[in-house]
Amino acid sequence: MAKTEKDAIAKGGSALNPRTTSYEFLGPPGAFLISVGVPIMTFALYYGCSEETGGCPPTLDLTTISERVQDAVKNPEWWVSLWDKEAATMYAAWYAFCVVAWAILPGDWIEGVQMRTGGRKQYKINAFSTFLLAMGIASGFILRNGPEAFTFIYDKWVGFLTAALAMSVFQALYVYAMSFRSGALLALGGNSGNPIYDWYIGRELNPSVGSLDIKSFNELRPGLILWVLIDLSMVCTQAARRGGWAEVTASMWLVLAFQTWYVADALYNEPAIFTTMDITTDGFGFMLAVGDLVWVPFVYSLQARYLVFEQVExxxxxxxxxxxxxxxxxxxxxxxxxxxxxxxxxxxxxxxxxxxxxxxxxxxxxxxxxxxxxxxxxxxxxxxxxxxxxxxxxxxxxxxxxxxxxxxxxxxxxxxxxxxxxxxxxxxxxxxxxxxxxxxxxxx
Known part of the structure; x- marks a missing residue:
């Protein structure tokens, strides 16, 4: 944000950043329940539909499943097992790759919609180039080393999921703390004064690090592209198990093709996102962070993960x-x-x-x-x-x-x-x- 716009916000005070007077999602209680419930649901979709636990759903009665869940959450070793240092390192490297690609790949700068300050935020457009680079590197790695070399996302699923969740929580805490600095333009719906609600819904409208807009960056890059890489890992896992690319089922190829096309289309049409409600109206908090980084890649790829162990012809x-x-x-x-x-x-x-x-x-x-x-x-x-x-x-x-x-x-x-x-x-x-x-x- 330009210095003149920060000065305008500082002078405008409460007129530009009015107090939020109405809640969404049932207010603070709803924000708290969703903040806890979304991570639980994401893990539940894995443990309730995975090869590790016996199928989709596991072949157990409700009483047995309830007992297993209670035994797991009471066991400190189970909590420790959610963290995988190697997966966390790879996820951090992936996120860093997306940031570096945003910085060094060429791309046009475009203006977003007019904000309450009268100014317009500048956005760099190179998400599709980042996608092509990531897919090129991944494809080259697979062609050189075989499908077995790219099954690690399937093998370390829980570790990657936990790492993405940790990144979401960190970012939500960071942008919430930074929203109290002088000159921050707040979202009209995220300035209630309740820390739980504002942390969840997003207090600042466009939190940035330098010229990098955190909200639009997360919306299109780390999670969305990772979704395709996850699907690709599922294809590689099925190929490794069935004896080669020719043995991969048509059902798996369809899921990969449909979802890759959807992501590629979204990234190619990147400028269209800057007129959506997420960008123009919503603040950036845990809601968007966990949605972009956790929910999209790890829930939307459920069909591909299912087809690894339940191969539909x-x-x-x-x-x-x-x-x-x-x-x-x-x-x-x-x-x-x-x-x-x-x-x-x-x-x-x-x-x-x-x-x-x-x-x-x-x-x-x-x-x-x-x-x-x-x-x-x-x-x-x-x-x-x-x-x-x-x-x-x-x-x-x-x-x-x-x-x-x-x-x-x-x-x-x-x-x-x-x-x-x-x-x-x-x-x-x-x-x-x-x-x-x-x-x-x-x-x-």
Whole structure:
């Protein structure tokens, strides 16, 4: 942040950083429960669906599972086993690689949206280059040493998960402490004065180290790219076990292809992230830190990890059908986002209809954005379903991502609608009559 903007914040005082008067996530109790519950759920998804514990879910009755959980948490050795020094070192090296790549790889600098100070933050665009470099190094390593050399992520899963969680907690504590320095621009929703809530939701809007914006960096680089590397490690583990690349199942290749394409697309379209709620509105705290660094790579890759020890064989028709579902979701997602981005940049190549509010803002009312208020979420959900289909229907656990994602997107949609209602007032009610569906046309 420029010195003039820091001075503006210091002079503006409480006017620029007003006290937060309403809570989300049920306030401090909810923030505390989620802060504890998300790590527990992430570990539970491993221990409840893994080769180590006997399957997905383990072939034990609920009483036996409860007894095993109680025995584990009471055993100091189990807690010690969660930490793997070698995995922690590799994770730290991975995070450092992402920082160095951000610093040395070429990339354009673009401006974000206008902030309350009147200024605009500068962001360096090279996430896709970082992704290509990481994939190139990993691919070269695998081709040189064989798939057996890249199974270590699967073998040291818990250690990597613990290391990522430790990084999330550290970053959340760091940015919370730094948010009290003079000249910090706070998030409107993260200045409640309650330390538990503000630490969780994010007190500062754009915490930075020099010109490195911590929030957008974490959103696109360490966790998102690691997600693909994890999937790649799962492919290598299956190849090593089955006797080579030719023996890898079509189901595993589909999961790798779908999720790699999704990540590559997000990174290639990096500038689009700077108009999202995460960047423009939310502060950076434990919620985003644990979401970006832990939840995304270690939960979203559940299907690939499952297919290592439960190898599903797909026929040509099932494979074609699953590909068609994913392509449909991607088409909806990309077409909807393309319409929105064009319109925000003053373009309207499809001559889409729009509604002009009293404030002068324009809201699309035709095309994909005339079918629902969040058609891009619909595309996301269809793709999420396609990513789970290769695992078959032997367990609902591999469909956890779809169910969670639906809840997340509905919550996000409601947050966005509340913000728009405050922003547009009566015009928002008029708009909702024109576009009545929230996500799924004619259903929700």
């Amino acid at each position: 797909l026929g040509p028709y099932a494979t074609a059908g699953i590909v068609a579902v994913n392509l449909l979701g991607y088409y909806i997602f990309r077409a909807a986002n393309g319409e929105k981005n064009d319109f925000r940049n003053g373009k309207n190549p499809k001559n889409l209809e729009f509604f002009v509010t009293k404030s002068g803002s324009k809201l699309l009312t035709s095309g994909w954005w005339g079918r629902s208020r969040h058609p891009n979420y619909l595309g996301d959900l269809v793709m999420a379903f396609a990513w789970s289909l290769p695992t078959g229907f032997n367990t609902p656990i591999t469909y956890f991502y779809v169910m969670y994602f639906a809840v997340l997107l509905i919550h996000r949609q409601r947050r966005d609608d509340e913000a728009c209602e405050k922003k547009y007032g009566e015009d928002w009610e008029v708009y909702k009559k024109k576009v009545s569906s929230r996500i799924v046309p004619y259903i929700y």
